[in-house]
Amino acid sequence: MEQKIEPQEIQLTKIDFKSDQMVKWCPGCGDHAILKSVENVFPLVGQKMGYKKEDFVVVSGIGCSSRFPYYMNTYGIHGIHGRAAALAMGIKLTNPKLSVWMISGDGDSMAIGGNHFIHVARRNPDINYLMFNNEIYGLTKGQYSPTTPKGQKTKTSPQGSFETPFNPGELVIGARGKFFARVVDTNPKLMQQVFLEAALHHGTSIVEILQNCVIFNNNIHALITGRDTKNDNQLILETGKPMLFGKEKNKGIILEGTRLKAVVLGENGITEDDILVHDPTTEDSGIHMMLASMAPPELPAALGVIRSVKAETLEDAIWNSVEHEKEVSPYKNVDDLLTSGNTWKIE
Amino acid sequence: MTAKKDKIVEIEEAVVRFAGDSGDGMQLTGSLFSDSTAFAGNDFATFPDYPSEIRAPQGTVSGVSGFQIHFGHKNIHTTGDLADVLVAMNPASLKANMRWVKKDAIIILNNDEFTGKNLEKAGFDTNPLEDNSLTGHLVVQAPLSMLTKEAVKDLDLDNKSVLKSKNMFALGIIYYLFNRDFTNTFTFFENKFKKNPLVVEANKRVLEAGYNYAETLEVFSNTYRIEKASLNKGHYRNVTGNLATAWGLLAASERSGRKIYLGSYPITPATDILQELAKHKQFTCITQQAEDEIAGVVSTIGASFAGAMAVTTTSGPGLSLKSEAIGLAVMTELPMVVVNVQRGGPSTGLPTKSEQSDLMQALFGRNGEAPCIVMAATGAADAFYAAYEAAKLAMEHMTPVILLTDGSIGNGSEVFRIPKVADLPDINPPIAKADDPDYKPYKRDPKTLARKWAIAGTPGLRHRLGGLEKEDVTGNVSHDPVNHQKMTDLRQAKVDMVVNYIPELEVEGDAESDLLVVGWGSTYGVLLTAVEEMRAEGKSISMTQFKYIMPLPKNVHEVFSGFKKIIVCENNMGQFVNYLRMTHPEFKYEQYNKVQGLPFMVSELKTKFDTLLNE
Numbered sequence: 029m030e031q032k033i034e035p036q037e038i039q040l041t042k043i044d045f046k047s048d049q050m051v052k053w054c055p056g057c058g059d060h061a062i063l064k065s066v067e068n069v070f071p072l073v074g075q076k077m078g079y080k081k082e083d084f085v086v087v088s089g090i091g092c093s094s095r096f097p098y099y100m101n102t103y104g105i106h107g108i109h110g111r112a113a114a115l116a117m118g119i120k121l122t123n124p125k126l127s128v129w130m131i132s133g134d135g136d137s138m139a140i141g142g143n144h145f146i147h148v149a150r151r152n153p154d155i156n157y158l159m160f161n162n163e164i165y166g167l168t169k170g171q172y173s174p175t176t177p178k179g180q181k182t183k184t185s186p187q188g189s190f191e192t193p194f195n196p197g198e199l200v201i202g203a204r205g206k207f208f209a210r211v212v213d214t215n216p217k218l219m220q221q222v223f224l225e226a227a228l229h230h231g232t233s234i235v236e237i238l239q240n241c242v243i244f245n246n247n248i249h250a251l252i253t254g255r256d257t258k259n260d261n262q263l264i265l266e267t268g269k270p271m272l273f274g275k276e277k278n279k280g281i282i283l284e285g286t287r288l289k290a291v292v293l294g295e296n297g298i299t300e301d302d303i304l305v306h307d308p309t310t311e312d313s314g315i316h317m318m319l320a321s322m323a324p325p326e327l328p329a330a331l332g333v334i335r336s337v338k339a340e341t342l343e344d345a346i347w348n349s350v351e352h353e354k355e356v357s358p359y360k361n362v363d364d365l366l367t368s369g370n371t372w373k374i375e
Numbered sequence: 376m377t378a379k380k381d382k383i384v385e386i387e388e389a390v391v392r393f394a395g396d397s398g399d400g401m402q403l404t405g406s407l408f409s410d411s412t413a414f415a416g417n418d419f420a421t422f423p424d425y426p427s428e429i430r431a432p433q434g435t436v437s438g439v440s441g442f443q444i445h446f447g448h449k450n451i452h453t454t455g456d457l458a459d460v461l462v463a464m465n466p467a468s469l470k471a472n473m474r475w476v477k478k479d480a481i482i483i484l485n486n487d488e489f490t491g492k493n494l495e496k497a498g499f500d501t502n503p504l505e506d507n508s509l510t511g512h513l514v515v516q517a518p519l520s521m522l523t524k525e526a527v528k529d530l531d532l533d534n535k536s537v538l539k540s541k542n543m544f545a546l547g548i549i550y551y552l553f554n555r556d557f558t559n560t561f562t563f564f565e566n567k568f569k570k571n572p573l574v575v576e577a578n579k580r581v582l583e584a585g586y587n588y589a590e591t592l593e594v595f596s597n598t599y600r601i602e603k604a605s606l607n608k609g610h611y612r613n614v615t616g617n618l619a620t621a622w623g624l625l626a627a628s629e630r631s632g633r634k635i636y637l638g639s640y641p642i643t644p645a646t647d648i649l650q651e652l653a654k655h656k657q658f659t660c661i662t663q664q665a666e667d668e669i670a671g672v673v674s675t676i677g678a679s680f681a682g683a684m685a686v687t688t689t690s691g692p693g694l695s696l697k698s699e700a701i702g703l704a705v706m707t708e709l710p711m712v713v714v715n716v717q718r719g720g721p722s723t724g725l726p727t728k729s730e731q732s733d734l735m736q737a738l739f740g741r742n743g744e745a746p747c748i749v750m751a752a753t754g755a756a757d758a759f760y761a762a763y764e765a766a767k768l769a770m771e772h773m774t775p776v777i778l779l780t781d782g783s784i785g786n787g788s789e790v791f792r793i794p795k796v797a798d799l800p801d802i803n804p805p806i807a808k809a810d811d812p813d814y815k816p817y818k819r820d821p822k823t824l825a826r827k828w829a830i831a832g833t834p835g836l837r838h839r840l841g842g843l844e845k846e847d848v849t850g851n852v853s854h855d856p857v858n859h860q861k862m863t864d865l866r867q868a869k870v871d872m873v874v875n876y877i878p879e880l881e882v883e884g885d886a887e888s889d890l891l892v893v894g895w896g897s898t899y900g901v902l903l904t905a906v907e908e909m910r911a912e913g914k915s916i917s918m919t920q921f922k923y924i925m926p927l928p929k930n931v932h933e934v935f936s937g938f939k940k941i942i943v944c945e946n947n948m949g950q951f952v953n954y955l956r957m958t959h960p961e962f963k964y965e966q967y968n969k970v971q972g973l974p975f976m977v978s979e980l981k982t983k984f985d986t987l988l989n990e
Binding site: 080366370372 | 629634832843
C-alpha cells in the first residue's frame with residue numbers, strides 16, 4: 029500500500045516555515061544559504077505533494093548543521109550525535125504521511141553515525157537526508173572528520189591527517205542506496221531544484237551539500253565552487269542530457285575502457301555523440317559510482333542527481349504487511365491472542 | 376493409559392529436571408511436560424538452564440541444556456530447589472546436574488550414551504553406573520537410543536530423525552511416572568509437524584513406547600499423582616515472562632489506542648519479546664530490528680514523537696548502549712518503555728543466566744540528572760501486568776519507564792490467569808488537541824507535571840524538541856542557569872509524583888514481627904516460599920516485595936517501622952539495599968546477595984533467616 033498523498037490546493041510560503049528563533053550560525057557560514065533554500069523548497073513540496081505545514085518534520089543529530097530544526101517552524105527534534113537517521117526512521121515508519129527531513133554533517137553522518145547512514149540507505153524509508161559536508165568538525169572547533177582529505181592539517185592532525193577519507197556518494201551506492209545527489213552551498217537554484225527532486229523521490233534521498241565552514245575550513249571546496257574555477261570543475265548532471273561542462277559547455281565525460289575520462293569536444297575527433305548521457309534511473313550503479321567518485325583536478329565533481337532508482341520503501345513494505353495481517357490474522361483483538369493455544373478453565 | 380491404580384501415590388508437589396546435550400531437545404521436552412502439567416490442573420513454575428553456545432561440543436558439560444519444572448497441588452511460587460526426578464540424556468548432563476537432585480531422587484538415564492568416550496568427555500574417571508556413586512537414588516537405566524530406533528523401525532525415517540525423537544521416549548517414561556495423558560502432546564505433534572505425517576507418527580510412537588516401557592518393565596514401584604491445584608476460578612494458560620511482557624504491551628496498545636512501535640536489536644535473553652511482537656502486525660504493531668541497540672532506542676523516540684506507544688527491549692549490555700538516548704527521552708519528555716531482561720554481567724557476562732545487577736544502571740546510568748520511572752516484574756505472569764503498567768505510566772506521565780525483568784522471569788514460565796483486556800485499567804495519555812491556542816511544549820499538568828503529547832502532524836502545534844536544555848513552558852533552547860535548575864527540579868518532581876499513581880507496598884505476613892524479608896522483582900516467589908514455610912514453623916517473619924523502585928511506594932517507612940530486623944535479598948551485590956540506605960537511612964539493613972546466575976534456593980534463604988532470628 030503506497031501512502032499516496034494527493035496534491036491539493038495548498039498555498040504555503042516560506043514565511044510559514046520561518047522560525048522566530050535567532051539563527052546563531054557564524055556570519056558567512058554556508059548553512060545560511062542552505063536554510064534559505066529549504067525554506068523556499070518546503071512550500072513547493074507542500075504544493076506538489078499535498079503536505080500541509082504541520083506534516084513537515086525536521087530532525088537532526090549533533091553538530092553545527094544539526095541546529096537546523098530550531099531554525100525552522102515545523103515539528104522537529106534535535107537528537108543525539110549520529111543518530112538522526114534512526115529518529116527519522118522511527119517517525120516515518122510510525123506515520124508515513126509525514127514529510128521527514130533529516131539534517132546532518134560529515135562528522136554526524138560519516139563518523140559516529142556511519143552505521144546508521146549505511147543502514148538507512150539500504151532500508152530505503154522515504155526520508156530526505158541533507159548531509160552538510162565541510163570536511164571538518166566545526167562545533168568542536170576544527171578537528172579532522174571522516175571526509176577530511178589525507179594530509180590535511182587540523183587541530184587533531186597537526187602533522188596532517190593519516191587517514192583515507194570517505195566519499196559519501198560511494199558509501200550511499202555501496203550501501204545499495206537508491207538516491208544520491210550532490211550540490212554546493214553557493215548555488216541556491218541547484219539546491220532548490222535538487223531538494224525538490226529529493227522530496228519527490230519515494231525512498232531515502234541522500235543529498236551531499238558541499239558546504240563551506242568559514243571559520244575552520246574556509247574555501248575547502250573553492251576549486252569546485254570558486255568563480256574562476258567552477259566551470260571547469262563542476263559537472264551539473266541532467267537526466268537524458270550529455271555530460272557536458274566548462275564555460276562553453278565544450279568539455280564532456282566519456283567512458284574509456286572501464287574509466288571515465290574528461291575530453292574536449294572537437295579534439296581527437298570527439299563529438300557530442302561520444303559523450304555519456306546521464307541516466308540516474310538505472311539499477312546498475314556502475315556509472316553512478318564512477319560519477320560520485322569524480323573529483324578535481326583530473327575530473328569535475330558531479331553535481332545534481334547522480335542516482336535515482338525506484339524501489340519499494342521500508343514503510344510501504346511494513347504497512348502493506350500490517351494491512352495484510354489485519355485481513356488474515358485469526359486474532360481480531362488481544363483477548364483472542366491471550367486465549368489462543370493451550371488454555372484451560374477452572375470453574 | 377493403563378497405569379495400575381493400586382500403585383498410584385498421591386503427593387503434594389514434585390520437581391522434575393530434564394537435562395541433555397544442547398541438541399537433545401530438552402527445552403521442548405520440558406515445555407511439553409509443562410503443557411501436560413497445565414492440562415492436569417496443577418500449578419507450576421519452570422526454569423530453563425541452558426548454555427550460551429547453540430551447540431557446544433557434543434557430550435561436554437558445557438553443552439548441557441536443562442529445564443526444571445516445579446509443580447504441585449498447592450500454589451507454586453518457585454522453580455524448586457532440588458529435583459525429585461532427573462532425566463539425563465548423556466553422562467555430561469548427569470555430571471552437570473547431580474548437585475541439583477535430592478538424595479533419593481529418581482534418575483532416568485540413557486545408558487546407550489554411557490560409553491567410554493562419552494564418559495571421558497563428561498569428565499568421569501569411572502562409570503557412575505558402576506562405581507556406586509549413585510547409591511541412594513532410584514536409577515532407571517534405559518537404552519533410550521536403541522529403544523527409540525526399535526519403536527519406529529518400520530517407518531521410513533533416516534537415523535538422524537529417529538534419534539531426534541529419543542527425548543520423547545524419556546518424556547513417555549515421565550508421563551507414566553506422573554500418570555499423564557497424551558492428548559495435548561499428540562495435538563502438539565500434529566500441529567508442529569503438519570507437513571510431515573511420518574514425523575508425527577514417529578513422535579507419537581516413541582512417546583507411547585517410553586510410557587509402555589516404564590509400565591511393562593515395572594521400573595517404578597510407585598507412580599504419582601498430584602491433585603489439581605486449588606486455583607481460583609478462571610481461564611488459565613502457561614506463559615513465559617517474555618511472552619507475558621509482549622502481550623502486556625499489546626494489551627496496553629489496544630487500550631490506549633496507540634499503535635506500538637518496537638525498535639530493538641536481538642540480545643539474549645530479551646529477543647523473544649521482539650520475535651513475539653514481530654508476529655502481530657495485525658494489531659498495528661510495527662517492529663523494527665535496528666542495526667544496533669542505539670538505533671533501536673532512538674527510532675523509538677522518533678516513533679513516540681509521531682504518536683506511537685514506543686518500546687525498546689534489551690538486556691544489560693544493550694541498556695548501556697541506550698543510556699544516552701534514554702537521556703534524550705528524559706529531556707524531550709516523550710513516553711517510552713525500555714524493557715531490560717537482565718542477565719549475568721558485567722560486559723558479556725553470563726548471557727543465558729539470570730541476575731538483578733542492572734538496577735543501579737537503570738536508576739542512575741545516564742549522564743546528567745536524568746530520572747525516569749524504574750519498575751520490576753515480580754514473576755513471569757506478573758510481567759504481563761508490569762509491561763501494561765509501564766506503558767500506562769510512560770504515556771500518562773510523559774516519561775521513559777525502565778521495566779526490569781530478568782532471565783529467570785523471561786525464560787521461566789508460570790501459570791497465568793488470563794485477564795480480559797477490557798478489565799485492565801484505562802490508559803489516558805495527555806494528547807494535545809489540534810489548534811489548542813494554549814498549547815506550549817513544556818506547559819505542565821499540575822497534578823502530574825506531565826507536559827502534553829503534541830503528536831507530529833497535528834495542526835497548530837508545531838514545536839521543536841531536543842537534547843539541549845529547554846526553557847520552562849515555551850520549550851525554546853535555554854542556557855539560563857536558573858532555568859536549568861528549575862527544569863532539573865521539574866523533571867525529578869514529575870517522576871516523584873508518580874508515587875500518587877502506584878500501589879502501596881504490601882506485607883505478606885504480620886505487619887509487625889522480628890524479621891522483614893525485602894526483595895524486588897523476580898525473587899518474589901522464592902522469598903515468599905521461604906517466608907511461608909518459616910511462618911508455618913511458627914517463626915516471626917514477614918516479607919515485602921518491591922515492584923516500583925523509582926519512585927518507591929509512599930509507605931516504605933511505615934512498613935519498615937514494624938520490624939526489629941530487615942534483610943534485603945537480591946541477585947546482585949547489594950544494589951537495592953544501598954538504594955534503600957540512601958532513600959531510607961533511618962533503618963539498619965542486613966543483606967543477602969548471590970550472583971551465580973541462578974535463582975535463590977529456599978533452603979539457603981531459610982538458613983540465613985534462621986541465623987538472623989536466632990542472633
